[in-house]
Amino acid sequence: MGIATTARVYKDLEPDSAYAFKPEDLEDDEMILNMGPQHPSTHGVLRIELKTDGEIVKDARPHIGYLHRNFEKHAENIDYQGVIPFTDRMDYVASMANSLTYALTVEKLMAIEVGERVKSIRVLVSELQRIASHLLAIGTYGMDIGAFTPFLHCFREREKILDLFEWLCGARLLYNFNWVGGVSHDLPEGWTDKVLQFLSEFEPVIDELDDLLSLNKIFTDRTATVGIIPPDLAVAYALSGPNLRGSGIKWDVRREDPYCGYEKYDFEIPVGQGRYGPIGSCWDRYYVRVEEMRQSVRILHQALDKLPAEGDVHEKVPKRVKPNPGEAYARTETPRGELAYFIVSDGGLIPYRVKGRSPCFVSMSIFHEIARGEMIADIIAIIGSLDIVLGEIDR
Amino acid sequence: MKRPDLEAKISNFLSPLVIAGAGGFLVVIALLPKIAEMIRTQLQSALSPTWASVVNIALGVGATVFLLAQLPIFLIWFERKVAAHVQDRLGPMRVGWHGVLQSFADGIKLLFKEDIIPEGADRPLFRIAPVLVIMGAFAAFAVVPWGHGLIISDLNIGLLYIVAITSLGAIGILMAGWASNNKYSLYGGMRSAAQLVAYEIPTALVILVVVIQVGSLSLQDVIASQSDGLWGENRWLLTRMYGLNLIAFVIFFICGLAETNRNPFDIPEAESELVAGFHTEYSGMRFAFFFLAEYGAMWLVAGVAAILFLGGWVGPYFSGPLVFFLKTLFLVFVQMWLRWTLPRLRVDQLLALCWKYLIPITLAVLVAVAGLSVQAS
Amino acid sequence: MKEYLEGIWVSMTTIAIGMGVTLRHLFMPSVTQQYLADENPEARWKSQIVPEGLLNERSRMRLHVKIEDCIGCKQCEKVCPVDCIYITTEKREKDEAPIFASDGTAIKQRVVQFDIDMSLCCYCQLCVYPCPTVCILMTPEFEFAETSKENFLYRFAKEKPLQPGEKKPHEPVVAGA
């Protein structure tokens, strides 16, 4: 067949072993389909090699690294505070959560306990960020499945959150807001009222989203029977966040290993119920996100109630971030799962080693297991349901 | 002069023209029977009968082609506006009043774009494919009646002709998919073939439902049998046969969506899976051809549905091309509305829908309608 | 058979509900804010939720340096995580007229190079905090596209390095005066 032979014109540029599948290994009727790095729904520059037989995908190999910039090497060359803008750029649609994790790790290393107001502010921004990030995940997932309208409805709401963040710290996407020992800005006057206003506007939107997309028969048919991750596989691959909970495992770091005073908040942990098919399907993962937004709204209401009126957000910010030699590992529940940083300090002004354990990297490593035997259209559904951000996978 | 000022000047000058043109267009459509009658009498008095009919048909073809070339321009703008407002956006606003010139601007851009044929493509097929696709969509309009006597050719097998000629488009798509030398295009072509083969059957069966009741394949006869409007003995087919025709109408509409590759059946181009499906590698005018064909086919499907079930150009209060135009426009709007509401089906679900749901139900409706018709006669 | 009919029913109803939602939105006012629809620059900072005039309160856009106030301490250069600030200073001669920043700090260094490469800047605002004279700051100006990347190098320094044998005038200069 003409197509198989002309596929590799640029042979001298790409070393052989980069190809997991070789054309000469293919059986009859099989074809290698290169999905990405430029593809509308690989959520960035992910490249997936698919061994297809007609519409059926026999095997899949993700190739990552197109966005690799070695954030960890950067981090070894700048001071602790300077790393935060780089952590923002890992998961660029949930920057607040990333920098929060980094700040918490350094605080753990330096044994800093921040004030109550800072804790409340951090809960506020990270839950708002969770809503924003889930809105993006849900919206783009709808678009992957072919429904365009929910995407823009989600973005309309997300825009409000970004506006609130811009009012709070001057940036819309990459905030540099969570500092070691505090946050960069105190809440502006009237901000909390506007968050309340947003929440009251936002709650009906989730129900509308259910009507428009989540419970639509076409949508459930497309997603509820594909990409099944059984609970034991999810644990073996150390999945976390909505991907783990979609498989029916009730595990949330906010509950199990609380930080920022999350133990004081009353919220439920939504898990995949298998309403339209087996537990652990794409739909379950998707719907866990929808439910999590509802829970985030609950947490936000409580956080606004509990917010201490007074408190200096810069009180505990050290003049010079210079931890004692040692190492610390801290994890938080970001919108995409458990993000953790492993920081080794040699007592100097710059970190000796920073390792980011990114949830998307781990989620993506399970991809080849669940993609096998599905159809090409389902591959898109699976990638979307894992909710990956390539900035975090490739770091 | 600064460029923005120049642009503003051009668009301020052109948009009233376009809006006036659209208004004039509607007036012309409303007065079409009179105009046609006038031309016909003039021709008959000036020329021999043979030449008169030849010139008459040529004028009809010219008018239809002109209409079909203009309609997509309006429909694309209309769809973008519908999509935008469904999504709480504004849509095109820059080029002219509320973006009415947007489609013209896009058309000009497409005209000037480089025409790329990928290396290793099957060049002849690559060139023929868009032509075939647009031909399949536009040739069917030869038998679509716009009013009493306003039809290019009142074939006695008009419905059969439509079913046959629209299949040409699928061949074009398959050809485009194969010739592009692109795997995504190939998938798009293959999916399109599977989809067409499947959905031809319920379409034909649903048309049979109508044909049984009307007793003719000619579209003018179909309309003639619905000449009473909303009420009466010969009312629109939609409300007859105890709701069976309603089911038939819904099925025809679904099949129409599938045949025009519109969401939720747009799997041949499925932009999130196959990049752009069969027209991934097309650019410039060839791409525009696919675009025109899509909107032409939308209009055709809506028009045929209006003729079969909603009485075509027969209206409740007045009849004529304008009634047909408005009915069709409404059905086109429903197509757009569906597109911006629903997710896409998967290819196996698409086929399952056809073979497991549409065909059995259509067959049941067909049998029931046949039985009731026999009983009535 | 029950499942079959149920499937049809569920699809029809959910599709109808979805179409209801979209139809409702068709007649809802849109939220688009057109870029530069209003020539008034303040109108660019409209938001669906943030009260008017507050959105750009803390905006971190283009960097600006009030070079008259710079004392050449190089703290911003040190803290910049992407190294986009380049400062060169030289010691002012003892016999030169004393100059002061607008907050009264004596300027002991002559800033002969203060370059900010905005094409490298990551808008983290970390340079703003350590500045003792508040002379480097981020402005809400966001329209600074350039046709050439080189034009993103903003050269703020006004003074030239002292040439051998050159003497600076003895007039006292107060910045901002």
Add this chain to the structure above:
Amino acid sequence: MSLKAGEIQARLEAKFPGTIVLAQLEAIDPFLVVDQGALLEMGLSLRDDPELAFDTLHCLSAVDYLKEDRIEIVYHLSSLKHRHWIVLKVHLPRVDPKIPTVEKIWPTANWHEREAYDLFGVVFSGHSDPRRIFLPDDWAGHPMRKDWVWPEEWHGIAVKPGKQFAERASEGETLGVGPFD
């Protein structure tokens, strides 16, 4: 029920005597340094012992200690069942570091180990897919090593950052705009 690091250490010590080289229980995150020969059995027992049940390898990182002349592989293990934690460390030589893969015990290690190989050059023997994960296959060296040097180019593409505009400007080139008022 969750166990303290000391209890975990005692259990392992009883099962694999002499394999725990060093135990730091007072550190921020208590860790055990284990002998790499016992890693596989210890991992299996950590996972399968119902009292321990470390079902999740949370993170696998490598740290290059240039002065101490060693590379550390750090395993952050956690248990969803008992909600406890332990950190295992294995010391490797900087030259030609080799360690058995734990991919068979925790499949998630697959990509983490590929990353450690890619950035640190640690070879995981028995790994099912021993390729680089981020960098091109023919990339020179392992960049997270402390003594790594920038290559000049890769396939004709300059790798080292060139001179920045500001550096060029300070060398006398006419570049940039300003001064501003």
